[in-house]
Structure formats: C-alpha cells, structure tokens
Amino acid sequence: MKKLSNEVWVYIEQRSGKVADVSFELLSKGRKLAKEINGVLKAVVIGHKMDSVVQETFSFGAQETIVVDHPALEEYKTMPYSRLVSELVGSRKPRIVLFGASFIGRDIAPRVASNTVSGLTADCTNLQIADVTYQKKDYKQLLLQIRPAFGGNIIATIITPDNPVQMATVREGVMEMAPLDKAVNGKIDKVDYVPGDIDGLIEIIDHHQEESKVNLKSASIIVAGGYGMGSKENFSLIHNLAEAIGGEVAGSRASVDAGFVEHERQVGQTGVTVRPKLYIACGISGAIQHRAGMDESNKIIAINNDPEAPIFGVCHYGIVGDVEDVIPKFIEAYKNKLK
C-alpha cells in the first residue's frame, strides 16, 4: 500500500477578498485534526488579489497556503474553481479535505469528489480521528465523519477506509473559530493558473448580494419557534418576545419548511449552529438535528405543551404549556421585573 499523505486541507471560501467564517472555523478544527495525525494544515485559496486572504489563513494556523491567483478567477465560478481544486487534490492526494457546507462549498465539493473518486460526507456535525476496525481490517487514524441522519433517528459515523482522500463538508457555526494569538509563519505555494477549455462555459451576467441582516451566531439571546407555533400568524409571538427581551428570531427546520420564518434564520444541522447566552425554544420538539445546532447554548428555556418532547432533555428550564398562553405571560413578567 502506498504511503498516505498527512496533509489536512481546508478550502478557503471568499467573495471579493472577504473570507467566509466557515473557512476560519474549519481551519481552527483542521489544526486539531492535523495535530492528531502528526500532519500539516494547508489552506487552498483561489481568487484574485489574494495576498491578504493568504495572511489571514496564517492567523488561523495554516502552515502552508496553496494559492491560485489570477484576474480570470476574480469571481467564484463553478467550472474553473472546481477544475483547479480537482487538479490539486488529484495530483497531491491530501489525507483530508474540508469544505464549508455553504452555497459555494456544496457547489464545488461534490465535483471535486466525483473527479478524484474521493469519499465525501455532507453536513458533518462532528469530526474526529480514530483507529478503526472495519470488516476485520484495521485502519489507522481515519477521519470519523459524524452526522445525524434519517429524520434525526440515528447518528451515523461515516468513514472512508480504502481511499487516500477523505472529504467532508461542515455547516457554518458547527466548529468554533479560534484565531491564534500569533500568526504562523506559513509558507506560500503559488500555483500558476493555466486556463482550461471548460472555464468559460458559464458567464455571470448579474450578481446581487447583500450583507445578511441576520446574524444569529453573534446574538446573545435567541428566541426560536417551531412547527408547534401552529401558523405564521402565531409565529408573531416569537417576534414579540424577541423584541421585548432584545433577542434575535430563529426557527427550526419544520417551521422554516412550513413558511413561518425565513431560511436564513434556521437553527440546526442544515441551518446555523448557535451558542447564545440564552436560547428560548418555543413549540420545538427538539429533534437531534435541531439540538445539534443549539445544545451548547449557555442557558436553554423550553416551552412546549408536550411534557414528553425531547427538547426538555437539553433545557435548563422547562415550561409545559401552550405557547399562545405562556409567551404573552413571559413578556409581561419580563416587563414587570424590568420596570
């Protein structure tokens, strides 16, 4: 068997030189994974005028940054970007490659996996290194790709035993962002951009993007509503409570799917992971996918009319009652105390 690489790569997602938080979070996690396999953490940067981006990767511990910098790469485009990452992964076969489970990550990672015949696991909520025995064979230091599956009834640990490259995507907020006090004196590996036939198959005609007004990750108080709110009209109770106590509004997947609240406010495995000082879950049953996105909150209050709801298993304060009844009383109690 060929010797396996000990490199952990993180694909650095950026638009106009602004790096996505999830990439810094993955560098922070990648640093730990690299240490466990006595390996090297590398960042992969593609774009134009990437000097400051490269420096930022060193602040998060990249020991080496591979950079393809060219005017033709100024904007993210599926074809040249995925081709370039595929060529790098295919020729150098890093042991682990991590992508954000974002619009860009979910666009590029599957193409790279397909091209390089690598395993890819989506939306991992945990990544670990461990020795594994699989079908009577021993494998050293595999990447355990852990994710809830099947409506949250199970937690699956996925491995990529017989493949040189193990790839995974992770949602924003799942891993903690941990900048170093002092940046690494990292190496820069400049790779020339050689245009490919397929690079220009798609052109961008128009591009609208606004800085999101929603920032759940930095909110210290979050009020979240679930399917148990019953209707979009009733969901206004969540807004009322959030406004009264100075919190951000969020929702579970079921309430987003039902149209009670917009997708960018979804907390959970396929939404955002949050760690506020206070999380108030109203009418949320507490499926594992939701809990994966909020169970590290400092204090959790659950309001639900079903005393058996799993959300009561992770909360600090449990209130059994109807949301229509409890939320207005809560607002009143708050206003009375803070008069």
Place this chain on the structure above:
Amino acid sequence: MSYHSIVLVKQVPDTANISGNVMKPDGTVNRAKLPAVFNPEDEVALELALQVKERYGGKVTAITMGPPKASDILRECLYMGADEVCLITDRKFAGADTLATSYVLSETIKKFAPYDFIFAGRQAIDGDTAQVGPQTAEKLGIPQITYAEDVIEVKKDGVTIKRRIDGGNETLKSVMPLLITVIKEATAPRPFRAKLAMAYKNAKSLMEIEKMVESNSLLLLDDLIEEYKANGLFIPTLTTEDLDVDIERCGLSGSPTKVHKIESVILAGGEHEKINPDKEGLGYLVDKLMEDHIFG
C-alpha cells in the same frame, strides 16, 4: 428549436414520518419499511423541465434509480406530462453512496443522449447531501448551475438562469448541455393531469410484469412485455446487464464512504428545572436570568 430535458427523480422515505426499526444491521436503510414519496425538489425539477418543453418544444425524460417500487414515482412523472421514463434497478446498485449513484446515473444518461438539460432537485430529503447532481455533471464533463430558481430564457446558443447565492442571487448564462439543480422555491409542481393518470395508471416496469407472470401461469413474459410496449405502457427497466458499467464502481463496492457505526438517538431526559406557566413561575424565571446577567 426544441430541447430534450432529462430529469433525475428519486423516491425517498418520508423522513418526516419515520417510525419503528428501519435500519438494517449493515447500516443501510430498509426502505421497504418506510412510506415512500416523490422527493419534493425533484417534482419541482420535473415541473421546470415540463415548462421548458411547453415554451420551446421538445421532450422530457424522467429517470430514477432505486428499488423496483420506485416505478411508483415514474408513473407520477407520466401523470404530470413526462414523455418517457426509465427505471434503473438492480440489487448490485444497493447501498450506493452519492459517488456510486452518480456513476450509474451518468452511464444511464449517456444512453439518452443527445440532451440539452439535466434537471434535478437540489437535494433529497433522506440525506440532504445535494451531492448527486454536481457529481453526475462532473462525470459527464458538463457544467452545472446549482440552487436554480428560474429558467429565464432558452436560446440556441445558451440558457439564462437565475440562481440563489448567499445573501442574494446571480444570473448566469451557460452553454448546453447543462445540469441544473432546482430549489423548491423555484415553482410549484403541477397536479396530475386526470387524462394522463387514466392513460398511464397501468404502466408497468419489467419487475411488475414479471410479478404478474409469476402469479398467473397462463401468461407468458415475452408476450406480455410486447403487449405493454404496444400499448405504450411499458416502463423501460435497466439493470447492470443493460448498462455499460463497471460493477466494482456500483453499489456498496463503488462507494468510498462506508457506514461505520449507527447509534439510535436516545433522547435522555436531562435534569432541568420545571417552571410553572403562571405569573409567579415566570417571574421567578426572569429573576434567575437577571441573576445570571442574561437579562437586565
């Protein structure tokens, strides 16, 4: 000008309504035990393909890979207006991860060439990976547009599509052929057409016709297939024998990712303080949160 659209559809367990023991010991899913539905975003993908056909002419081919039972959703595709459907099924395809799935799909799609578009739902509700579309496009060497919400215009030299991105949207122009993954916000799928439902309710796949023969010794398989074909009610069914595939790249053996461990989620009742839903209880709770400097 007319265009050929291929739509990738999947029958999925209704993950919102899972009950009982549905996992097999090898970590794969016992689909037989689950209620199965048409993956919602694939239905939207089919709708967009049908709209392209109605605006510009052409034809729509719906393809699914799955157990024989997946022919259910192919009939539904016919009820909505698909011109042609195809079932890919073989025990050797079982246990496929997204990579092995995209390999078989891409080999099947080659049989339906030439095509202008491949439409697929962004993701299936049983895994939410959103990987099979892009992986199939890569295998076919064609470009992709993911998260599509509108097909603005199709011209001979290219298609203009609006797609969702983080905090906004993008309008892209691509050459064809192109693979497009569709989000559910794009449009609502049409209801079944009564006339088509009447016409195709007896459409059957190879396995379904085989079952009829097994239970009635007077029927001959080949004759029956010919009869169904003559009536336009045969659902073409492809197995490993009909496809030019490397078995090692299919199913579990072609899947680099393996399920190492499955843990049932035991939602333990952790310790928590019960608060009465009345004025006193909630007042006490607010006091507690003020003490902890969360409020105030």
